[in-house]
Amino acid sequence: xxxxxxxxxxxxxxxxxxxxxxxxxxxxxxxxxxxxxxxxxxxxxxxxxxxxxxxxxxxxxxxxxxxxxxxxxxxxxxxxxxxxxxxxxxxxxxxxxxxxxxxxxxxxxxxxxxxxxxxxxxxxxxxxxxxxxxxxxxxxxxxxxxxxxxxxxxxxxxxxxxxxxxxxxxxxxxxxxxxxxxxxxxxxxxxxxxxxxxxxxxxxxxxxxxxxxxxxxxxxxxxxxxxxxxx
Amino acid sequence: xxxxxxxxxxxxxxxxxxxxxxxxxxxxxxxxxxxxxxxxxxxxxxxxxxxxxxxxxxxxxxxxxxxxxxxxxxxxxxxxxxxxxxxxxxxxxxxxxxxxxxxxxxxxxxxxxxxxxxxxxxxxxxxxxxxxxxxxxxxxxxxxxxxxxxxxxxxxxxxxxxxxxxxxxxxxxxxxxxxxxxxxxxxxxxxxxxxxxxxxxxxxxxxxxxxxxxxxxxxxxxxxxxxxxxx
DNA sequence: ACATCTCTGGAACGCCGTTCCATCCTGGGG
DNA sequence: CCCCAGGATGGAACGGCGTTCCAGAGATGT
Numbered sequence: 001x002x003x004x005x006x007x008x009x010x011x012x013x014x015x016x017x018x019x020x021x022x023x024x025x026x027x028x029x030x031x032x033x034x035x036x037x038x039x040x041x042x043x044x045x046x047x048x049x050x051x052x053x054x055x056x057x058x059x060x061x062x063x064x065x066x067x068x069x070x071x072x073x074x075x076x077x078x079x080x081x082x083x084x085x086x087x088x089x090x091x092x093x094x095x096x097x098x099x100x101x102x103x104x105x106x107x108x109x110x111x112x113x114x115x116x117x118x119x120x121x122x123x124x125x126x127x128x129x130x131x132x133x134x135x136x137x138x139x140x141x142x143x144x145x146x147x148x149x150x151x152x153x154x155x156x157x158x159x160x161x162x163x164x165x166x167x168x169x170x171x172x173x174x175x176x177x178x179x180x181x182x183x184x185x186x187x188x189x190x191x192x193x194x195x196x197x198x199x200x201x202x203x204x205x206x207x208x209x210x211x212x213x214x215x216x217x218x219x220x221x222x223x224x225x226x227x228x229x230x231x
Numbered sequence: 232x233x234x235x236x237x238x239x240x241x242x243x244x245x246x247x248x249x250x251x252x253x254x255x256x257x258x259x260x261x262x263x264x265x266x267x268x269x270x271x272x273x274x275x276x277x278x279x280x281x282x283x284x285x286x287x288x289x290x291x292x293x294x295x296x297x298x299x300x301x302x303x304x305x306x307x308x309x310x311x312x313x314x315x316x317x318x319x320x321x322x323x324x325x326x327x328x329x330x331x332x333x334x335x336x337x338x339x340x341x342x343x344x345x346x347x348x349x350x351x352x353x354x355x356x357x358x359x360x361x362x363x364x365x366x367x368x369x370x371x372x373x374x375x376x377x378x379x380x381x382x383x384x385x386x387x388x389x390x391x392x393x394x395x396x397x398x399x400x401x402x403x404x405x406x407x408x409x410x411x412x413x414x415x416x417x418x419x420x421x422x423x424x425x426x427x428x429x430x431x432x433x434x435x436x437x438x439x440x441x442x443x444x445x446x447x448x449x450x451x452x453x454x455x456x457x458x459x460x461x462x
Numbered sequence: 463a464c465a466t467c468t469c470t471g472g473a474a475c476g477c478c479g480t481t482c483c484a485t486c487c488t489g490g491g492g
Numbered sequence: 493c494c495c496c497a498g499g500a501t502g503g504a505a506c507g508g509c510g511t512t513c514c515a516g517a518g519a520t521g522t
Contacts, residue, residue, distance in 0.1 A: 002469080026510065036471025038512075043469095047510065096327055096372040099380055105401070105409065112408040124427070126415045131428030135362060138369025141327040149330055170336070177343040178336065184357045196355070197362030204435035233500075257479065267502025269481075274500095278479065 003035060005043045009053045016054060016090045020148060024051075024090075052101055055094045058084055059103040070117040071202055077110050078136050078198045082191065085140045092144025096137050108133055119209050128208060132201050139194050160186055234266060236274045240284045247285060247321045251379060255282075255321075283332055286325045289315055290334040301348040302433055308341050309367050309429045313422065316371045323375030327368050339364055350440050359439060363432050370425050391417055 011032050015024045026037040026047070033040070044050045059081070066076050085092040095104060112129040120128050150159055164186035167178045242263050246255045257268040257278070264271070275281045290312070297307050316323040326335060343360040351359050381390055395417035398409045 025508085027508080030471080036473090037510085038472070038514090039470045041511075093328070096369070097324070097376050097379075099373070099376050100397075105406065109406050109408050112412065116408060123415070126412045126419070127424050127427035128431055130424060131366065131431045134369035134373060134428060135366040135432075136369070137372060138327070138365035138367070141368060141372050142330070142365060145328050145330050148328075166331075175336065175340050177340050177347060181343065181357045184354070188357070193358050193361060196358035197365060200359055200362045200435035200439075201366075201431060202435070203438040204431035204433070207434040207438070208431070256477085258477085261502080267504090268479085269483090269503070270501045272480075 003033065003039055003043055005053070007033065008040055008043055009050065009057055012050055012054050013057060013088070017088060018152070020152065021090045021093060048098065051094055052098065055091050055101065055103055058088050058091050059107075070114045074111065074114045074118075074132065074202065075195065075198055077107070077114070078132070079191075079195070081107065081136050081140060082143075082194050085143050086191070089144045089147030092140035092142075093148070096141035096144070107136075111136075115205065118205060120205055121208065124208050128201075128205050132198070132205075135197055135201055139197065143190070156190075157187075160188075234264065234270055234274055236284070238264065239271055239274055240281065240288055243281055243285050244288060244319070248319060249383070251383065252321045252324060279329070282325055283329065286322050286332065286334055289319050289322050290338075301345045305342065305345045305349075305363065305433065306426065306429055308338070308345070309363070310422075310426070312338065312367055312371060313374075313425050316374050317422070320375045320378030323371035323373075324379070327372035327375070338367075342367075346436065349436060351436055352439065355439050359432075359436050363429070363436075366428055366432055370428065374421070387421075388418075391419075 008029065011029055012024055015028055015032065019028075024047075026040055029040060030037045044053070066073055068076070081095075085095070095101070098104075108129070111133050112126070115125050115129040115132070116122075118125075146159070164182040167175070167182035167185060170179055172179060239260065242260055243255055246259055246263065250259075255278075257271055260271060261268045275284070297304055299307070312326075316326070326332070329335075339360070342364050343357070346356050346360040346363070347353075349356075377390070395413040398406070398413040398416060401410055403410060
């Protein structure tokens, strides 16, 4: 059983998923592949390239345009990234840390094209597409940071409960708002909230075309949905 | 001249600004402060705490609410973060990597409060405030990633020119959109584009209140402006 | 059979964050 | 005035990291 780039990337993904970003080490990788660290460098030039390849493997196809209105396609694209990051938090870190990543280019292309189809004037269209991209990347980064700060195996609701408790314990003088929304934080749904943000940006785009914006919907759209188009 | 937490944080900021995130090392810090690495640990418990303290030092006051309409205040808050990250790119990395950061809490509070003042209904208000925060953080992270990938000293326009050339050299089949907007990328203004994104989100929020949204403005608002409230 | 070339894996290098500890300095009690 | 406890210092050392180096194993073509 020889080494190969695919085997290496696969093992790297397993390591990243189970042990987090700090778990990916050339030594750990070599141990898992029953080889030496040096051998890996024959197939992969360095750790950054390995991380990019792993991100690529997860995100391939997550940004594929589908039939439907541009709005629905944009929601589907954004959800694809969200679900991939949800399942593999390290992808969020990667997306927000390295530019010149093929996956990022494809994502920009998909979003930009749909925004064009939306009928946003060209000049504002670039800004609008960039804004949506940055929102998606922001959520991805925050989710990754959150996942990285908790030990793997923690229940999601538990984390939110802890955080909500912290918000409620803040100084009432300085943080009245955060205290007031702590209950909403406790039982919100990350995915729904993400979608609400996408709809918010889409509603903003609608005003750019002079269209009387119907208020963005809160319910999740009829999109492939069911968490996780990735891998 | 004894050590002190302030002297250490100050030297850390200098190191981060001049040599980037990889330039902050306890050894380099010790050399600059003419002491040993061990002495630093008497005043600072570890590197994460040092990074948080440095971020705090830069961002203090950048999220301070001002008089004016909630929209203008939100623009001012967002610009404060943008300018701080523009001047100290490592702040962007920090903001998107570590949760439980005091600066992040303050930013959330400031944004959330203004969104409440905007009259967005409470349920949607939390989502809307989170969306704006995530957009700001997304831009911050991208700016940091971009700054980290280029050697310090490079001219900004030069970087954009190089990136635009890369976009123009992409496969016409796969990336028609990116190729078409490459000229806009070349001579856009990051700050203006950031503001356009903020306005886009604000326009979306306006639809949540059922207000007939006037199209978001493109020109920069009358905000302290002049790059950099930070430090 | 041999020479060649791909591929392997373990040792070694330099750097990192962090810990340990001998030592220095200073100020308050005898 | 001495002394000494404890805060503060700084250099050495530890374990781990990414990466490089290189001796050699295995296949391949002649």
